[in-house]
Structure formats: C-alpha cells, structure tokens
Amino acid sequence: MSNSKQTERATPGSCETLLHILEALPGALFVIDGTEKIVYANASAQAMPGATPEALVGNSFWRGAPHLVNTTLYQAVRKARQTQEPTEVEYISPVTQNWLHVQLVPTAGGLVLHFHEKRALTRRQETSSPDEHLAADVLENMYVGVGFLTPEGILLDINEAPLADAQVRREEVIGQPFAQTPWWTFYPASQDQLRAAITRASRGETVRFETLVHPREGMDLHLEATITPHRDVDHHVEYLVYVGTDITARKRAEGEIRALIDAIPQLVWTGRPDGYVDFYNQRWRDYTGLSTEEVEGEGWMQCTYPEDRQRVLETWQRAVQTGRPYEAEQRLRHGTTGEYRWFLMQATPYTDAQGTILKYVGTCTDIHDKKQAEDEIRVLANAIPQIVWMMRPDGSCEYCNQRWRDYTNMTSEQSQGDGWLQAIHPDDQQRVLERWQRAVQTGRPYEAEQRLRHGTTREYRWFLVRGVPHRDDQGTILKWFGTATDIEEQKLTEEALRQSQERASVLMNSNIIGIFVDEGDRIVAANDTFLRMTGYTQEDLREGRMNWLHMTPPDYLDRTLEAHQELASKQSITPYEKEYVCKDGSRLPVLVGGVILQHHPSQAIGFVLDNTARKELEQRKDDFISMASHELRNPLATLKLQTILLHRQLARQGTLAPALSSMQTQINTLTRLVEDLLDVSKIQAGRLGYVQETVDLDALLREIVDTMQQTHPSHRILMRGAVQTNLLGDRDRLEQVFTNLISNAIKYSPGAETVEMDLSTSPESATIRVRDHGLGIPRELRDKIFDRFYRVTDPKQMAIPGLGMGLYIVSEIIKGHGGTITVDSDVGKGSTFTVTLPLKRDA
Template identity: 60%
Template sequence: MSHTKQTGRLTPAPSEMHLHILEGLPGALFVVDNDATIVYSNAKAQAITGTSPEALHGNSFWNGASQLVSTALYQAVQKTKQTQEPTEVEYVSATTNNWLHVSLSPTDAGLAIFFQDHLDPPHLHDALSLNEQMYRGLLESFADGVTILTPNGLVLDINQRPLSDARLRREEVVGKLFTDLPAWSYDSTVQQQLHSAIARASRGETVRFEARIRPRTDLYLDILMTITSHRAAAGQIEYLICAGRDITERKHAEDELRALVDALPQFVWIAEPDGAITYNNHRLIDYLAMTPQQVEGTGWLSGVHSDDRQRVWETWQLCARAGIPYEAEHRLQDGRSNTYRWFLVRGVPQKDAQGTILRWVGTCTDIEEQKRAEERIKASEQDFRLLAEAVPQLVWTMWPDGRLEYTNQLYQEVTQANLHLEGDEIWRQFVHPEDIERTLTLRHEVLKNGKIYENEYRLLDGRTGTYHWFLARALPVRDEAGQVIKWFGTTTDIDEQKRLEEALRQSQQQTNALMNSDIIGMNVVEGEQIVDANDTFLHMTGYTREDLRAGRLNVLSLTAPEDRTQARQAFEELAKEQALTPYEKEYLCKDGSRLPVLVGGAVFQHHPLRAVGFVLDNSARKELEQRKDDFISMASHELRNPLTALKLQTTLLRRQFTRQGILDQASALVNMESQIHKITRLVEELLDVSKIQAGRLEYAWEPVDLDALLREIAETVQQTSPGHRILVQSVARATVTGDRDWLGQVFTNLLSNAIKYSPGAETVEVDLCVYAETVTIQVRDHGLGIAREQRDKIFERFYRVADPRQKAISGLGLGLYIVAEIVTHHGGTITVESAVGKGSTFTVAFPKEKSGS
C-alpha cells in the first residue's frame, strides 16, 4: 500500500492558489457531491479519462470516469460516505489494466477521490492479490452473463459474455443505468420489468424472471435473470449481482414442441399431473380400436406389448412423480389387424409460473420403418465395431436426436467414462467450458439441417485431468427415404497441431512486436554482414536503408576497435551455443560518434546461416553510472575531512570531561561518538566503493593465517556487540595468499551483518573448513533471513532488502558489495543460503594457491 498523504477537505470555492496546488498534484483528482456528480477535476483527471472539463463536470462520476470504475472503488466510496473517514483502496482497472492507488476523503459537500498509478507497479500477473485474481477469474468463468450494479441500478462491473453479445466495450457500459442498455431499452415493457426487479432486489429480495432481450438489432435472446443483493458488514445493501442465463435454446425447443403437438398428424394424448390419461386423439383411438373410455386411466397399457409393458409403466410412473419429460420406445397393437408396430412415445409436463404441473401432453410417433432400417444396419454393426476399435481415433455413433449410441474403447479410455450409457449430460461435462456453448449450438444446427458436422473443441482427458484439442467430424447415415437414422463420427486428437499453431502465432506476434519496437534495435546478420535491420537500429547508428541495401553495415566495422576481439568471441559463442549472452560494447556510428550498447542474439532455427541481433542503447545507463560514481567519490572525500575534525574535537572533549569529572555530559558524549563511528563507517564504505569502481583498490599480497584472523576479528566485533555470542570453530589451520587487512574487512562486514539482521538471536557461528583445493568460511546467523528472489541482488551496490523490518536497520547497502569485490579479487567465491525467518548462511571459498595479483 502506498503511503500517499491523504487529500484534505476541499472548500466549495477554492482560491486561485488552491486551484494551482490541485492542478499540480501528481495524480488525478475528482471532487464529487453526495450524489456522485463531478463538481471538479484537475488536468490529470481529465487526461486519464480523455474527457474535457465540460463533459466531466455535472456528470455522474460512475459514467464520466467509467475507465476507473470497479466494485472495490464503489465499496470504498460507500464506506467513506458512511464513516466520514478517509479511506484508501488499490485495484487493477479492468479497462486499462493499470494498478491504481486511490485515496478518498470526505469534503464539506461530498468526496475527494485521488488516483495514482502504483509508485512501483509490478507486473500485472504478479501484482494481482489472491482476492483480485479469484474475483476476476470467477467473474469471467461464468457461462452466464454477470453484472454488478449499485442499488439504484448503475453498472459497476460486467463480465465478457454480455459485452460480446452486444458488441460493446466495458467502458461503454460501466457507469450507465442497466435499464438504459440497448438489450433492455428496446422494449418499454421489458425495461420496466427489469426496473421493477432491481427495485425489489435493492430491498433485499432475490428476484428471478424470464425476459426476451435484444443485445443488438440482429440478435434476440431469451434469458433467465436472477438478481441478488450483497450486504456490507453493517447490514446495508452494498451492491446487486445480476446473473443472466441464456435459455434461448430451451425456449425455441418449447415452441417447436408446442407446434408439433398442435400440427403434426401424429397420435396425441393428454394426462393429468399424476399420469392418468384423460384424452387421446382420434388417430390413436382408431389405431387401438378401443373406445375413449377403455383407453383412459391406465387402460392404454393393454395395447402395449406384454414384453414392454412393465418397463413402460415403471418409466412413466417415475417421470410423472419427478415431473421430468417422458420418452420410451415400445410396441403398440393395431386393434384392427392385431399386429404390433414400434412407436416412440414422448410426453412433456406443462407447468404454471410457480412450477406446478398442470397437465401432460404427449405424442406417439410410428418408428416401425426406422426400426426395420435399424435391423438392416444392425447386420453390419459387428463389422463396423471391429473396425472402430482398430483405428487410432475416438469413434462414436449418435441417434438422430443427438443421443450417443456407441463409443469405441479408446473414447472410453480418454474420458474414463462410458458416455453412451451414462447419458448426454455427462458428455457435456467433458467439453471445455469455453467451447460448450459453441459446440452445442453447432450440434443443434447440424442435427436440425442434417449437414456434415465438423468442429474443433477441447475435451477433458480423464487419465491426466488435462484438456486436449480434438477435431470432431460426423456424417449422417440416411434411409431409403433420405431420413437421417444415425450419425457416424470420429474425433481426432489435434492437440499437438494446435500447440504448434499457437506457438507459431505467438512467435510471429513477438517477432513483429520486436521488429516494430522503438526501444530495441534489431538486425539480421549473415556471417558478419548485416542484411536487415529495423528502423530503431538504423536510427541508433545513423545509417539509412540505402546504406543497408548497399551492404555498408558490417558488425565488426560498426564495433569500436577495442571491442572487436570480444565481438569475434561473441560470434564463436553464437555459432556454438546458437544463442549469445548479452554483453556491452560500443558502436561507431555513421557520423563518427560512439554509442554504448548492450547486444545479444540468437540463431534462426529454420535458417542456421542467419542470426538475429538485439541492441539496446546503453548510453543513458553508462552516463548515469558515471555520474553516480563521481558523486560517490566526491561525497566520500568531502565528508572525510569534517568527520576527522569532528572525531578530534570529541576526543578532546572527552579528555576535558574526564579531567573535570562531568559524568552526565560524558554519557551523552558516548552516544555522539557512537553516531560518529557509524557515519565514519559509511564514509569508509563509500570510499572503498569509489576505489573499487576506479580500479584503485590496492592489495598487499602475503600469507594470511585465516584461523588467527577470524578469531581476532570475532573478538573485536564481540566487544562492540555484547548482546550476541560469536562462536568460531575450525578443524585445521589454513593459510591463503591475500591482503590481510582487506580479508579482515570481509569477515568484519559479514559478522556485523549477521548481528544486525538477527536482533532476536543469541549466537552467530563461524566455521572454518579445509578441503583438498579450497578453504571455506561460513558465517551463520539465526535472524530475519532473505527471500529467494532477493538473494542474487544483495551483492549489488546500494541494494537493500525490501522487508520493512530490514529497512529499519541502518546502512547504505554497500557492505556485501565490497565483500563480493574483495573475495572475487582474491580468486574466491561467496554464496548465501537463506530462508525467511530462519536466518542466513554466507559461505566464502578461497583457493589454497593465490589466484590474484
């Protein structure tokens, strides 16, 4: 959380000076009244919304600044208005993907809302808090359209489904009244229905209703809308959640079924809610050769074949009790000829608005010819299934109504389910949520028009729990009359193909982005010759496309003479490793000037004679580093003389206090000397860094007894840090060649750090070990520890760990940098192992033989 100072209360009529201050704020400022109407916005607020003051002022904040609206912001506004206390909130704008920090303060007439981009914004994927990720992921995971509203109906957030249907952008919707959106406003009756539902939900009711909406002029949808309210901790309603489920397909199916019952020349029957038959049309009565009275109730069962009767009765009773559609195939007796024919019997319950079954309406469709065709097909079924089990694809057959009839063994192994036995609903569970609606729509159209089916979708592999891309193809099998009697389909795994296509697409996008970059210079080389380059590279070097076409650009000729050996080594590395580790050098530009650059490269896999080079302008960083080094050198030298004089004066003052016996002042002097010592230490570190950067750190090489040196340093540090016990352990005496003073500085810094960063621990351990070729020294503490991602950075200049507890410990972040430089100059290495809250272990390793000079 940023610690931005809270914006104070604003008066209704700020002075010219106040306005000047507001316009100079580093972020966007809005002042709104109690109705959320914008009464003032500074220049940055107008810039962030891309709107003029005239368009903002007098407009609703939720509408005028829709790019900034989120549910989190709305809750913060409500909280500030209720408590009249300043509030802060951070969130990611769903429109701009910027990480925003917002400070809200009550004013005399409303609120001041102050926006700042995050001061040190991390990458969005890493920055999102767990709650933010869960909220956004959950919102977009719904197949339904989900909209978050204020209690009075303003849109705060919306997921992608309704935006896609309406072909609208989020910023065109947020901040507007939900009832005014095109999907609802096209019909005043529908609009009023929604308005009434929002009003009821804002009083705490859960409201459900069906409506036909028009997201755009060429699209109508039937939806089931559910509106629920969300309450704050204090019990008041904070916002409303509207979930709209698309029931267009269901409504169409119902309409078609009603038309079928009314119009088709079929056997039609009607039953009471409990399943008792009350009506049969004349065609059914004539077929059964029974009177209406004989058929009513359960009399119709006498016309069902005895082999089917028990199964049919149990199924019908189950559906009647559960209120679910009835469907069964069975044989009915022709009362005139006493022969039996196969029928498909279907029944659907008709319900009122409360869901109570009013009646059952059903049909009996003669499928005798279909059954005969099925018998003919059945003769070849065994051969087909043997073939289906042999091919390396998922094979399936389907009835004309979409029910699976058969899946081969491979299909069952992939899904870990026998889908044609477990039902069509089970199959839907294996299709990826993002593909199910498209797949079902296409499936419905194909079943309706009988055309060849082809679709790509992701299917869940039950063996691994992962989704794979499959290509499904199906052909209709028709009878002699041209009617579809079955579908034959195959499903082929195309996951690897999809991955290659996606990798190629991403590679092309990344290549285009790099080539069009105005930051990264890019060139394509064959050998040492540059054969292509982007505009950024040409601008860096001062050359033109004409120079490029004329072959005037050569990598070595562009490279400064002192860097050409390194450039040749880079070519060798590129040829051997197929990639080039980035390194620094200087280019000779066309006008004769020099340009510091950072270069890297990689070989084209499909064209091994060519490589692509990446070039970054390094001049700004080089200049900045030089300025920083100059400043460090100047500051450290300028501070040294006053400190020397100050130390001399405190020494004289101590002697005077001692002679005069003034003990109270002497105690204060001790504190002064302690602070002077700290400053002196910091200045010495700056001087050391300055010498290191200038290459002027001098070393006196001699044999150094590490065991004696470690014990001497430990004793000295122990005297200044009595709160910790320093334990030195060594298994053998070890001697290395080096500078004794600088090696002493290494272990002084490591021990001082170990004590500083383990304030709650009692001991620091130092272990000296001798191996065949190396000598190692380990300094172990039991303190705060270092996070894994920060371990490599702690040896950089001025780097401080970002933990608040460690920031409170004084220092410039130079000690470990100096340690690493001295160790490296002695031919050694330094590493660290650490865990947050469990302490750190620094390991220094030196070769037994001198490796520096």
C-alpha cells in the first residue's frame, strides 16, 4: 500500500457486518493470538464444546477446545506460525471420532482456524502426522500410559489405559497441563518430578524416572516413565512423547525383597540395569548413618574414601556396560566414628528368562582385618630383595612389591589387572597368559620362565615366575602369592651348555676326529671314528679290552707318559705326534690332544687325528729333498771346481773377471742351501752324525766373529765376556749354529748398526746370547720359528730371502749337543737368541 493513501479505519458498522459474516460461515471458526489464546469463536465453534463465549475467549485454545486437540493439529499450528503461509490438515477428533478438515490462515499476530466436519478422509498432500498410524496403534493396543505433550507440558493426546485407571473422559484432560491431571496432583513430589522431566525433555533430553501416581481414590501405581522429545526437520523440539509403564507388581515384589534384605545382618544393596543404585538395607544405613534417599544414584560415593571413588565408580560403570558381575575393594566411612574400614563390594546381575538384566544385587563384606594383614605382608614383601606379587582369585593382578616397580618402572596402577603383561616380552606373552589362566582355572601352582623388560635400559632378562594359591578352610582360593627370580645367568649358562653339547655331538659324530674317554689306563668310551681308526669294536670297548698304555709302541711310551704328566698338571695336553698299535698289530701315526673333564676329574677326553697322510707326504718330501740334494751336490762340486780353475787361469794371464767372482759367490750360496737341505734330510732320517772332540768355545766364537765381520761390514759385531772353558762336541756343527744366528741377526736388522754376542758360564753350562736391534718376532710366533720350513708371514720379513731351514737345523744341532735354545723378542725392538750348552755330558 502506498504511503500517499490514508489508512482506512474500521467503523462500528463495518465491524458488525464482519461479525455477521463470520457467524454465518459454515463450520467452527476460531481466531487465536500469538500466545495461542482464543480471541474469537463463532457460534458453531461455541456449540461444538457447548461452551459460552466467556468460557472460550481469553483462554488457551488447547484447554478451551479439548474435543479438537490432536497432535496433527498441534503440528499444523506450529507450521503455520513458523512459515506464515496458509495450510490445511485432516484428522479424526479424539472425542467425537469425526473426521475434521481444518484450514489454517496466518493473520497479523495470530491465526484463523476454520473447522469442517467430514464423513470420509479426503486425500490431500497434508493429512496427518507421519507418526499418526503408529501413534494410533500405540495408543489403542499397548497396556501402558502413552501421551503426547507440547514442549510446555500441555496434553495433546493420551491412550485409553490411563483414562480407564483414572475414570475420566478424554476431553476432561486434553489441553490441560499434564502435571495438573488427576494422576499427578495427589503426590506433589511426583508432580515436581514430572515437571522437571518435561523441562529437561523440552531441551532435547530423553528423561527416564520412576514415580508414584494416584489415578483415583484407592489406587496407587508405581510407574516407570520415559519422556522423549520429537524433533522437526530443523531439529527443534516439536512435541513430547510420554510413556508410563505400570511397575507396581515389580515394586511390590521389590518391597518384599527389601524387607527380607533388611533382615540380613550384612550390608546389602540393589541397583537398576542402568546402574542407578536404588536401595540399601538397614544394616548399610545403620553403618553409614545415611538414609536410602541420601545414597540413591551416586549418593553412596559420599561415604566412600576419596582416593577410592574414581577407581570404584569406573569399575561399577564398566560392569554395568558389559553386564558382568561387579567386584571392588573400597573403604567406607562409619557414620558415627568417622573411621574408614575396608569392604569387598560384590554384585551379581539378576536376569529374566531372556537374559535381560532386571536388577543388580550386591553385598559389602568387611575385610578390614584381612587388608591390614595384607598390608603387613606388603611391607614385608617390599623389604624382600626379590620380585613379589599377589593376584586375586580371578587371576587379575592386585599387588606388586617395590622391587617389581623399581625393575619395570611401572606404577601399582599400571600393573593392576592384566597391566603386568606390558612388561613381558611380546614373544612370551601368549604362552605366559595361557599358562596363567590354566593355573587359575585348575587351582594348581603356577610356574613359567619368561623375559621381563627393564624399565630403564629396555633390555629383557629371563625370570623364573612361580605362584601358589592361598585357600581358606573350605578350600576356596583367597589369593595367589608369587615370586619372580632372575635366572638370566642360568639361562645364559644353559644356552652355552646347549651349544657346547651340540658342538660336542657334532664332534663325537665326526668321521674325521677320533674321540675317546679314558679313566686311568683304560679307555671307557670312544666314538665310531676312533674305533674304526684302531680296528676295535664296541664289544671290545664294553669288555675293557682297550688300554692306551698297551696301544702305545715302546718308542713312543716316554713321550706319551710325559704328555699325561702335562695333562695332570695343566688340565690339558699340547698336541703331539705318536703312533698307536692297532688291534691287528699295525701302527697308526696320529696327532693327539686332550683335556681333563671338569665334572669328572678322574677322566680325560682325548682327540685323535689320523696322521698317516701327512706322514706319508712328509716322507715323500724328505725323500725328494734327500734325492734332490744328492743329485745337486755333484754338479755343484764340479761347477765350483771348474770356476776355481778358471779363476786361477785368468789370474795368471793378469785378467780381472768380476762376473766370475759374482758367480763364485752365488755358487757358494747354492752350495750352502744344498748342504742345509741335506742336513734337514739327515735330521728327519735320524742320520745327522756328530764328531766328538774337544772344542775351545772362546776361540771358535772369536774366529766366527772375525770371519762374519769381514763378510758383513754393514754391522759391527760386538763380542763381550768369555766362557774360558772347553766342551765336548762337533766343532763344525757348533760353527754352523753360531754362524747362522749371527747371519740371521744381521739379515733381520737392516736398519741397525750393531749385533751383540754375550758370553757367560756357570759350573754346569756355557751361555751364549746373540742380540739384534731389528724387526722382532710376534709373541705368538716365537715357538714356531724353530719348525722346519716355517717363516714369519710379516711382509717385511718375507722380503728377506730364506727357506726357513736355518733355525730348525740350529735347534736340532743344539739338541744333539744336549743344550737348549730360546728366543726373547719385541716387535720393532729386536730379538735375543739364548743358547745354553752343557760343559759335561753323560757318556
């Protein structure tokens, strides 16, 4: 409308005309304002409920026209008000059972509702609530109280069961605040419960509660009520659905049970399936000094020790969620003394035939004295330098001592229940858990080896864990007590023993190494390889026909007895060569070693390698060396003679031939090598002979030094001291010994300037030391340098020419003279060879 136009005002005449028109309209017409109060009702609207205009106008539409109230209409009114668009619906009047067609037209600040009665349902886009048919079924067929409320608590519809109980007509309560209906007004506490529940439900919460209602004189009903909000597409609460189930019989039975429970001289309580604790017996109330109302729900927490509350509440909630029995230990405060005592709280779910939990029935048993005894045990357990633990009868962990906490870095809370499994090696967890569960099920002692993780180092160590059940006089398990003992060293020993046994088994089954065990002279055990090598059988072994003393040839007896003396003193034998006499009389070359058995010191174990192949190879080598040496000796002698003659002829002619001199030097070197090879061959064959003559040792050594000084001007050879004595021996062979030692000293000290020879004597022997300042010999190789053809593998020493025969020949010659040779050396600092020769020898 344009601003230029004047607003037309309604005159008294025009208002009368409008009212006549409205009165003449067919059907009932209501005009309601924004608060849903009736502003106007025409004659038809007044006639429907049989009310005067004064009874309608100014009152709530829902209370003034109960015969029209319906959930479908309520939803349509809300929709028209929200959208401000006309709409229409059809539904059955809950009072007259007639079909009603309603047109809803928004006005400024209100709404016009025009009702028409119909005989049949007209198909329209909007006819009823989506829940209409379901609601009808619920309302008419279920033996419960079901109603529909506005968010403010106005009753929109209700089924027949509660109407019959209260003996009221539907129109008497429809449109009324539900809390002011006959069922609720008798008990103010119940009325307050309902109002509070409606308030919470109107905010979107589903509310459940138990209450007492009074439908009529002489009738009280216990109801289990639920109020559920119904939301529209915008998630706003559209209306509320109330369901009240009659639980009077159940409450009566519970009352009888409670009377019985009150007579029990023990603390007893009950809880609903949702965990709400609804009753405590007289014994509980006497102990705590609290009434049933004070401890309902979670009120019982106020008499629980503060440190126990969270743990106990979580345990109870977990039991309710899983439907399992509840058990927890907690401290309860005495209502008079204020002291706390320990109680064992236990509850079992009571179910119907379908397994639905109807009730929890629980008890509280005083275990204060037992807990004090356990505390004393725990103090003692904490003082024990070993891991100690306690488990409940169901196998869950209750306590681990300080030693466990120190080792695992786990708190008592972390170890509770199955928490202790966290400290066990993952590979052991399943095995340990199954064995522990089996022990709990059978009540038998528990024992298992398992690895536990150290809390700081994160390393695992082996522990032997044992547990035994503690029972009461009736044989019922009260606790499990256990220990965990560190067996890491034992496990390492067992593993080493197992590996040793495996190696021993491999060794015993070897087809290369012969093994026997002797006790005294008799061989008491042997592997098949040793029996095969010597030709004996297992029967010979069992009959005691194998004796190492009898199996040793006379020429090896002294060396064998010497080896057994070494075994007795050192617990082991340095491997040595010998021969055994086989069962058929043949002789078997072998290499023998042995050790004393530590667990049986009267027995020794011997290891035998067949030396036949090596002996044959050495013999062939010796034969070849002997043959080659003899074959080379004659051509070399001829060549040397011809070289001398040629040298003399050229000297007479006055011609110098340096090449000829060099050739003579090489021929002399070759001649010495051949002579050394012959000596080695003779030593191996035992044919190296010695001339027995008196030798002036001082004169011999000075002669050798003078000669070596002339041929090796690179080093000064210093000779200190004197022996001033003669000895019986082979002068040429002794000259060979000391020439070789001085030559070696010069060769192996290329960077030094001197070689020293020190002489000393005693009444029994003469001692000669040859010292160089050269390369030196590693400690672990000192004994090997006297072996035939052995040379140190160090690259610096390998660069120096030689075949490894010199020191072998030297040592054999010194042995032939009854003397000894030793070496003392440091790598990089030089070596000292010490020769000791006896002055007198037995004939």
